[in-house]
Amino acid sequence: MRSRYDVIVVGAGHAGTEAAAASARLGASTLLLTPDLARTGQMSCNPAIGGVAKGVVAREVDALGGIMGRATDASRIHFRMLNRSRGPAVWGPRAQCDRGLYPRAVRRLLDGTEGLDLFQDLVTELLPADAGLHGVRTRGGIEFEAGAVVVTAGTFLRGRIHVGGAAGVAAGRAGEAPSLELAEALEARGLEVRRFKTGTPPRVDGRTVDFTRVEEQPGDPVNFRFSYYHEEPALEQRPCWITWTGAELNQVVHRNLERSALYGGEISGRGPRYCPSIEDKIVRFPEARRHQVFLEPEGLETSELYVNGLSTSLPHEVQLEFLRTVPGLEEVRMTKAGYAIEYDFFPPHQLRHTLEVRGLRGLFFAGQINGTTGYEEAAGQGLVAGANAALRVQDRDPWVLGRDQAYIGVMIDDLVTKGVDEPYRLFTSRAEFRLLLRQDNADRRLGVMARDLGLLTSEQAGALDRRLGRVRRVTRWFQETALRPEDVRATLAEADSSAVTTSTRAGELLKRPGVSARALAEAGGAPFLGSEDSGLEDVLAAVEVELKYEGYVRREAERAEVLKEQAAFELAEDLPYADFKSLSFEAREKLGRIRPGSLAQAGRIPGVSPADLQNLVMEVRRLAAAGV
Amino acid sequence: MTRIDTIAATSTAPGPGAVAVLRMSGNAAHAIASGLIESGGLPGAGRSAVRWLRDPARGERLDQAVVTVYAGPRSYTGEDLVELSGHGGPLAPQLLLEACLAGGARLAEPGEFTRRAYLNGKLDLVQAEAVLDLVEGRSPALHRAALNHLDRRLSMRLTDLRARVVGLEALLVQHIDFPDEDEPPVPLERIIDAGAAVVADLEQLLATAPEGELLRDGAVTVLAGPPNSGKSTLFNALLGAERAIVTPVPGTTRDAIEARVAIGGYPFLLVDTAGIRSEADEVERMGIEVAERYLAGADLILLCMDPEDGVHDIALTDLVGSISAPVIPLLTKSDLRQSSGRSLPALAGLDGVLPPIDVSAHTGHGLDELVAALPRLVFSGLVTASADVVLLTRRRHRHGVNTALAEVRAFGQALADGVPAEVASTHLRPAETALEGLLGVIQQDEVLDAVFREFCIGK
Numbered sequence A: 001m002r003s004r005y006d007v008i009v010v011g012a013g014h015a016g017t018e019a020a021a022a023s024a025r026l027g028a029s030t031l032l033l034t035p036d037l038a039r040t041g042q043m044s045c046n047p048a049i050g051g052v053a054k055g056v057v058a059r060e061v062d063a064l065g066g067i068m069g070r071a072t073d074a075s076r077i078h079f080r081m082l083n084r085s086r087g088p089a090v091w092g093p094r095a096q097c098d099r100g101l102y103p104r105a106v107r108r109l110l111d112g113t114e115g116l117d118l119f120q121d122l123v124t125e126l127l128p129a130d131a132g133l134h135g136v137r138t139r140g141g142i143e144f145e146a147g148a149v150v151v152t153a154g155t156f157l158r159g160r161i162h163v164g165g166a167a168g169v170a171a172g173r174a175g176e177a178p179s180l181e182l183a184e185a186l187e188a189r190g191l192e193v194r195r196f197k198t199g200t201p202p203r204v205d206g207r208t209v210d211f212t213r214v215e216e217q218p219g220d221p222v223n224f225r226f227s228y229y230h231e232e233p234a235l236e237q238r239p240c241w242i243t244w245t246g247a248e249l250n251q252v253v254h255r256n257l258e259r260s261a262l263y264g265g266e267i268s269g270r271g272p273r274y275c276p277s278i279e280d281k282i283v284r285f286p287e288a289r290r291h292q293v294f295l296e297p298e299g300l301e302t303s304e305l306y307v308n309g310l311s312t313s314l315p316h317e318v319q320l321e322f323l324r325t326v327p328g329l330e331e332v333r334m335t336k337a338g339y340a341i342e343y344d345f346f347p348p349h350q351l352r353h354t355l356e357v358r359g360l361r362g363l364f365f366a367g368q369i370n371g372t373t374g375y376e377e378a379a380g381q382g383l384v385a386g387a388n389a390a391l392r393v394q395d396r397d398p399w400v401l402g403r404d405q406a407y408i409g410v411m412i413d414d415l416v417t418k419g420v421d422e423p424y425r426l427f428t429s430r431a432e433f434r435l436l437l438r439q440d441n442a443d444r445r446l447g448v449m450a451r452d453l454g455l456l457t458s459e460q461a462g463a464l465d466r467r468l469g470r471v472r473r474v475t476r477w478f479q480e481t482a483l484r485p486e487d488v489r490a491t492l493a494e495a496d497s498s499a500v501t502t503s504t505r506a507g508e509l510l511k512r513p514g515v516s517a518r519a520l521a522e523a524g525g526a527p528f529l530g531s532e533d534s535g536l537e538d539v540l541a542a543v544e545v546e547l548k549y550e551g552y553v554r555r556e557a558e559r560a561e562v563l564k565e566q567a568a569f570e571l572a573e574d575l576p577y578a579d580f581k582s583l584s585f586e587a588r589e590k591l592g593r594i595r596p597g598s599l600a601q602a603g604r605i606p607g608v609s610p611a612d613l614q615n616l617v618m619e620v621r622r623l624a625a626a627g628v
Numbered sequence B: 001m002t003r004i005d006t007i008a009a010t011s012t013a014p015g016p017g018a019v020a021v022l023r024m025s026g027n028a029a030h031a032i033a034s035g036l037i038e039s040g041g042l043p044g045a046g047r048s049a050v051r052w053l054r055d056p057a058r059g060e061r062l063d064q065a066v067v068t069v070y071a072g073p074r075s076y077t078g079e080d081l082v083e084l085s086g087h088g089g090p091l092a093p094q095l096l097l098e099a100c101l102a103g104g105a106r107l108a109e110p111g112e113f114t115r116r117a118y119l120n121g122k123l124d125l126v127q128a129e130a131v132l133d134l135v136e137g138r139s140p141a142l143h144r145a146a147l148n149h150l151d152r153r154l155s156m157r158l159t160d161l162r163a164r165v166v167g168l169e170a171l172l173v174q175h176i177d178f179p180d181e182d183e184p185p186v187p188l189e190r191i192i193d194a195g196a197a198v199v200a201d202l203e204q205l206l207a208t209a210p211e212g213e214l215l216r217d218g219a220v221t222v223l224a225g226p227p228n229s230g231k232s233t234l235f236n237a238l239l240g241a242e243r244a245i246v247t248p249v250p251g252t253t254r255d256a257i258e259a260r261v262a263i264g265g266y267p268f269l270l271v272d273t274a275g276i277r278s279e280a281d282e283v284e285r286m287g288i289e290v291a292e293r294y295l296a297g298a299d300l301i302l303l304c305m306d307p308e309d310g311v312h313d314i315a316l317t318d319l320v321g322s323i324s325a326p327v328i329p330l331l332t333k334s335d336l337r338q339s340s341g342r343s344l345p346a347l348a349g350l351d352g353v354l355p356p357i358d359v360s361a362h363t364g365h366g367l368d369e370l371v372a373a374l375p376r377l378v379f380s381g382l383v384t385a386s387a388d389v390v391l392l393t394r395r396r397h398r399h400g401v402n403t404a405l406a407e408v409r410a411f412g413q414a415l416a417d418g419v420p421a422e423v424a425s426t427h428l429r430p431a432e433t434a435l436e437g438l439l440g441v442i443q444q445d446e447v448l449d450a451v452f453r454e455f456c457i458g459k
């Protein structure tokens, strides 16, 4: 007798842990399988969460009741709000975490999730689906069955690590075995497989760094939390350091270029352009005299430092040689060598927006195996896949996030619509509604939806209510409170803005360039200023964008409405695109391959023109009329 | 490969002619043509050969023709295509066409070959429109503009402009998406300047629209004036044909008559109208109303007056005062008088009234001067521009460029007003979309490509 669950999640990385937690929160009995429970939620690369766009995703995951935000708050040892010099619309919270504490927090939150079982074993086989039930078999020969399976195997599928020009070693991460049988089992199901690569830089012993020769980069003193609903105790904070590479490093790299796995031709998979190795940077931008290097702490109880900016697949002795050309690192000892890893992924046009594999009902994919990179991207997908797996088993409607609702929605739509030709990472430029998708308002965008779906605990739902009430109150204060000229004289003068002669509403003054919401609230003695917590920061940021740039925000919202109308025009999955002769050949071919779910999605497929869309509407109507 | 039905049509104009070309496109084009060939078989792709064609059913010879074979996608339509150049005349082309239809092709709808070329990505929308303009071929100037469009000159301008709008977004995003990189943010002035350059180019393009559109529509040139002043005679003279009835009786022309004519290489739509006067019978009254409507929509007015006729009707002066198009007073029937016409005190002070010209439709006196003046007045920009100037020739073009212009301008204004880049950039996507819509092609999102090309990213 095999043990039976509603949902099985394979892999306990950032996708798998969110998938398992979301599924269990929806009330599905859930099993999380992973070869090494001690590495649950492990950070394979830099122990940092967030950044521009990625930080928004971490908060979206939190707004949806996920664990990433809380785990980050609980393990954060350095924090900066990126783009703080710009408007709050593009602020990107980024935290450096303690590599050991982050997974511990993840594990604590998983253990506190009702209906979730963890089991340590490697999945080696996917058993043929039988009467709607999927089965998996582990290396230990144990079988489990479930109505839905979420696969989140990360970089482990036929993973191969390269250091130097040698042929490479089979591995899922440094020191961990790859997942070979599962890769084969999935390929045997008829799925298209391709290879990508990524890399990681060396780590060094902080006790051997000359800190007098590097520049300290302190964290922001702000009162910020990723989580909207919970307050984790704060840890002691650590600085990062900045140093620069110079001509000498270029020479070392050039001299050894053919010994790089990348340039020696050992690696064929494509890597991300935004995360190039130092070899890449030097070859592609030969005129750049220096490159920035960040030294980032790996934890509170270790002196190990992550050398951000020097990702490489050169042999370890070359790594040490070039490290020692960098100011501050002249005497450095390397603790871990950098490496490149190649792995299988499944081109994501094979998925639906729920991350269910097309044609394989009940099988879901999330994370790196969909061609993405990054913890946040993995977590966002995991949450969507896990929730939809549970909904599938419960026979409930699927749940899909729109491009106007969340960066997670942008990402998944990009993945299934456009596919990937390099590891996919989120950027603000991928979103057409940048002003709507902000880090301060993910709870307002997604909270109610999450609550109604069942993703929030009652405690979280209560916190959500309080937050929504607060935004309303503060917004109303700005809209209704008239400030006296003498009260705002200093504030306006500081912003180089002309003085007012009559009492003027705060919201009106906020529209002026350089005048901040906080300054006006202080000038007007706003009652909500008393409690200085992270929630207040969010609210002030929201008011600042939404009132100051009201016209722009409204315009984006209007464009989002147009998109929604197109999204409401559904396209059946079995449309005979090949017969739609009023469409261009390219459009017929692409539509037939991607099989978009809506007109809006069809319109985002490169090669499908506005004229094709119009004709598509006609063809679909004609078909419907003929069917009657 | 998907099933594509095969279309056929005679591409040359019907009627007597040495050669008629039949074109056939679609999956079965090669097979159908091959079925007509008596011997020697279908030439290879990209080749032509002379073949006897016969009706496969009755075995009867149809014609001898040059058979040219193209294989998709390397053909005009992007599909398999065959051209049969046979003999012209009333019968031969028709027989060939019927044989192709009997072989399984279907008669092409008007413009369907070009439509397929567009749908198969062989032409963009602007090029496809140009093909239609070339076929209609109204004037040498439009022909020139259409050739430029077919040569992708306008398409390339639009593609380039769109790429530069994307580039603006890339300049902004470089530092928004990669704030911790080696590269410092792009200075705001550089972005504002780049935006201003795009605005200037869009404006320049837009400025060609009024004349460009007239190239397709023809400049509406209305002959107006008192009855019996010689309007219809002049109309006929400019056309070189007796289109309008001429009599010595005032009030002869009752309705408006339109005629297309190329003058100095530029297209005009000449309109002869009823003479305008205050006492008129009812039919004539209606004719006058029509004339007034034409005057309101005119690009140019030729105000015909016989100076010997004495006082000008007061209604006329009022009318001229209320219209916006330029007016050339023509002092007609110059052969009937010795000296040049008098000055026209009633009209002289009015805006847009040009110096009068003495003309005689009978002797041709002054007509050269008039014909030379017409293109310069309506197409002044084009007359002085070089032959390869790129024009907007359709309202669709003007509308798209105008939208893009308004957005990019608003973007620059917002940046100058201190609106943060990420907010101001809300204007850029609609601009891109407008330009894309003109070409009828959606392009891959290249903002990130542009960033990675230009900046060293990746810490």
Ligand SMILES: Cc1cc2nc3c(=O)[nH]c(=O)nc-3n(C[C@H](O)[C@H](O)[C@H](O)COP(=O)(O)OP(=O)(O)OC[C@H]3O[C@@H](n4cnc5c(N)ncnc54)[C@H](O)[C@@H]3O)c2cc1C
Residues within 6 Å of the ligand: A010, A011, A012, A013, A014, A015, A016, A033, A034, A035, A036, A039, A040, A041, A042, A043, A044, A045, A046, A121, A122, A123, A124, A152, A153, A154, A155, A156, A157, A172, A173, A178, A179, A182, A198, A199, A200, A275, A339, A340, A341, A366, A367, A368, A369, A372, A373, A374, A375, A378
């Ligand atoms: C060397 C390296 C460098 C990287 N560099 C960067 C970077 O610079 N920037 C960046 O954003 N991201 C980087 N990443 C990516 C980031 O680590 C991943 O995107 C993220 O961890 C993906 O999460 P995931 O949940 O999809 O997979 P993972 O975090 O890889 O988790 C996969 C999980 O699945 C388990 N598993 C695998 N096979 C099986 C099986 N058969 N049965 C059961 N369990 C299984 C594994 O044990 C693991 O727990 C890098 C990753 C690596 C390995």
Ligand SMILES: Nc1nc2c(ncn2[C@@H]2O[C@H](COP(=O)(O)OP(=O)(O)OP(=O)(O)O)[C@@H](O)[C@H]2O)c(=O)[nH]1
Residues within 6 Å of the ligand: B226, B227, B228, B229, B230, B231, B232, B233, B234, B245, B246, B247, B248, B249, B250, B251, B252, B253, B254, B273, B274, B275, B276, B332, B333, B334, B335, B336, B359, B360, B361, B362, B363
């Ligand atoms: N001598 C001379 N007679 C002209 C000339 N042009 C027109 N006429 C005569 O003037 C008379 C009126 O000419 P139309 O061309 O019919 O005048 P119109 O302005 O069209 O008149 P309505 O249609 O009645 O308004 C005819 O008898 C013409 O032969 C000219 O250049 N020289």
Ligand SMILES: [Mg+2]
Residues within 6 Å of the ligand: B231, B232, B233, B244, B245, B246, B252, B253, B273
């Ligand atoms: Mg007349």
